[in-house]
Amino acid sequence: MLSTALYVAFGLVSAALLISFWRLLRGPSQPDRILALDTLYVNTVALLVLLGIHLRSNLYFEAALLIAMIGFVGTVALSKFITRGDIIE
């Protein structure tokens, strides 16, 4: 039962990743693309957590935490670049 739910969840999160990627390619404005990238990062964290449950391994949390942190820094840097024209003033 758990493995079936995991496979369904893999499908759903992968569909979410593809949709966010479509918005990243398509996005009419720059903030749309930043938002799509941020969503991609959060979806990747979800996928890594699912993979950790599936493989019954504790190793993937470090990767998920790192991706979450780097994603936040990337979002902040890109938004800052749009608002101020510079990242580190």
Added chain:
Amino acid sequence: MLEIFLSLLILIGAGFTLVGSLGLLRLRDFYSRLHAPTKATTLGVGSLLIASAVFFSNQGDGLSLHEVLVTLFLFITAPVGAHLMAKAALHLRLQSLARPPTEDMLEGGDCSGPDASGSAMTDDSESDPAGK
């Protein structure tokens, strides 16, 4: 019993993640698109992380608290990121589909007048707000 609970949490989490991305795809305005991933997706990932914490706590290695770290980090950074993205969009002067309040509404102090609610919802053109 535990397996049913875990499966339910995982399916709810994955569903909310998909709903967040669908909102990113379907909504017609950047300011409404900002809502979907920052709320629904964060909630979905939170549900998945709860499932993971319960799963690894029942593996026999004691309480698993890595997930709490990820959850805390995501729940703190999602509103901050959304705020910065909204500021960037305002800086670029992206058009919103909802009309801004007019001078009369601001001076009268009555923002919920009959003319405010009717006109904002009728603008159903399919054109991209940023393309103007």
